[in-house]
Every structure is written in C-alpha cells, then in structure tokens.
Amino acid sequence: MRMNLTELEIRILGCLMEKELTTPEYYPLTLNALAAACNQKSNRDPVMSLAEADLQRGLEALGARGLARLTTTGGRVDKYVHSMGDKLGLAVPARAVLAELMLRGPQTAAELRSRGERMAEAGDLAAVEDILLALQQHGPPLVVRLPRQPGRKEARYAQVFAGMPELPEEEPEQPTTTPVPRTRPGNERLEQLEQEVGGLRQEIGELRREVEELLAAFS
Known part of the structure; x- marks a missing residue:
C-alpha cells in the first residue's frame, strides 16, 4: 500500500491514534474533539490551525485508504x-511510537521512549529500538533512520507516511592543506578527529544505501 499522505492527513491520523491511547473514555472522537486535538499547542510540531472543512477533507481521504472511518458508536x-x-x-506499543513521530516529527529512540509513555508502556530503550526496527522492516516501511546530526550522538527516526524525507547531502571533501608535522603539538588530536570524520562519512554512505533500498519499496 502506497502512503504519500498529506501533512493534514498525518496530523488527523496521529491524533486519532494518540487519543485512543491517552483518553479512551472520549474515543471515538467527535469532529470538535478532533479539531481540538489537531490544533493543540503541546506535543505538536508544527502547530496547526485547522478548520472543520479541512478535517472533513482529510477524513474523507483517509477513509478512501481504509485508515479512518465514521462510526455510529x-x-x-x-x-x-x-x-x-x-x-x-500494529500492536499498541508500535502505534504509540508511530503516533509520536507523526505528531512531533523526527526523534531519537530515547525521546520516543520518554514521550511515548503517555500513550503506552513500550519497555526499555532496547525494546523501543526493536519497535523502530520492526517499523523500518514493515511492508512498506513506515519509519526510516536518519543520518546523525552534527554534534549529536544518537540518530533520529522519522515516519514516512508522506514519503521519504529529504536527507542531508554528504559534506564535500575539503581541500587538502599542508600536512602538519608529527612533531607539532596537537597533531595526535588532529589525526583522531580526521579518523572520526572518516567514520561519519562512511556511516552516511551506508545510510544512503539503506534509504535507496527503502525508496524502492515505494516504487
């Protein structure tokens, strides 16, 4: 099943999934309750201001895909x-992780574990990583692992209901400068940094290959 949902459809679907788990006593949602959930300012990125007509249009599109429906209950x-x-x-913990990504954008496994606890207990960090791996291997993939951002130790994950996100281009090779003599103070630290940069470039290259394979699933 091809995804390619709009930002509107993703917000509506994410809110329905979230409220089912956080406030089951008020679920299913009326149109007014859904509007309040979609437009709330907490736990949302980006913040939206959707009208009733917007929600009706999004619900109709989701209904055509079999992802949401009207109920008389x-x-x-x-x-x-x-x-x-x-x-x-999808089991409850996987739906909680996916809803969090749909409502707040790319996040690390640790962030998803912490923020997703309001919806469902997913277990320890390793359990959340297992859920993310399963979502990546779903047919079609529902989540992709993004390259690590500069200065961050952990990789982030993103949902792909709107298609594959834009990935940062690999930094071009810097012009070669005059070699630093080994006897110069600080040379050992420089070599270590060069090795770390080389490792990051290799990791980005591997992630690019993974993304190309995931893109094939949407063809």
Whole structure:
C-alpha cells in the first residue's frame, strides 16, 4: 500500500491514534474533539490551525485508504476512529511510537521512549529500538533512520507516511592543506578527529544505501 499522505492527513491520523491511547473514555472522537486535538499547542510540531472543512477533507481521504472511518458508536453525534491496528497489523506499543513521530516529527529512540509513555508502556530503550526496527522492516516501511546530526550522538527516526524525507547531502571533501608535522603539538588530536570524520562519512554512505533500498519499496 502506497502512503504519500498529506501533512493534514498525518496530523488527523496521529491524533486519532494518540487519543485512543491517552483518553479512551472520549474515543471515538467527535469532529470538535478532533479539531481540538489537531490544533493543540503541546506535543505538536508544527502547530496547526485547522478548520472543520479541512478535517472533513482529510477524513474523507483517509477513509478512501481504509485508515479512518465514521462510526455510529456513542450516540447520534458523528464520531471517527482510525484503522491502523487492523490495516497495518500494529500492536499498541508500535502505534504509540508511530503516533509520536507523526505528531512531533523526527526523534531519537530515547525521546520516543520518554514521550511515548503517555500513550503506552513500550519497555526499555532496547525494546523501543526493536519497535523502530520492526517499523523500518514493515511492508512498506513506515519509519526510516536518519543520518546523525552534527554534534549529536544518537540518530533520529522519522515516519514516512508522506514519503521519504529529504536527507542531508554528504559534506564535500575539503581541500587538502599542508600536512602538519608529527612533531607539532596537537597533531595526535588532529589525526583522531580526521579518523572520526572518516567514520561519519562512511556511516552516511551506508545510510544512503539503506534509504535507496527503502525508496524502492515505494516504487
């Protein structure tokens, strides 16, 4: 199943998944409750301001894909549910991790473990990493591992419902400068930094190959 959802559809779907887990007593959601969830200023990136017409349009698009539907449960007011568990075969912890990525953008495994606890207990960091690996290997992939950002030790993960995110280009090779004599103070530290940079370039190259393989899944 091809994804390519819009930002609107991703926000609606993420909110339905989130509220099912955080406030099950108010789920399924009315259109008003869904609007409040989509437009809330906490736990959202970016913050949106969606009108009722926007939500109706997004719900219709999700319904056509079998990802959300109208239900008559709970009285005469129209209420809406998602179908992620049935459509994609995702367990509760995986849905919580995925919803967090849909609502707040790319995050590290540690951030997902901490922030996702409000929706479901996913276990320790290793358990969250296992969930992320399973989502990457899903058919089609639902998550991709991004290259590490400069100055950050941990890689981030992103959902791919809108397609593959833009990945940073590999930095070009810097012009060769005059070699530093080995007897010069600080040379050992310079060599260590050069080795670390070389390792990062190799890692980015490997990640690029992984992304190319994932892109093939959307063809």
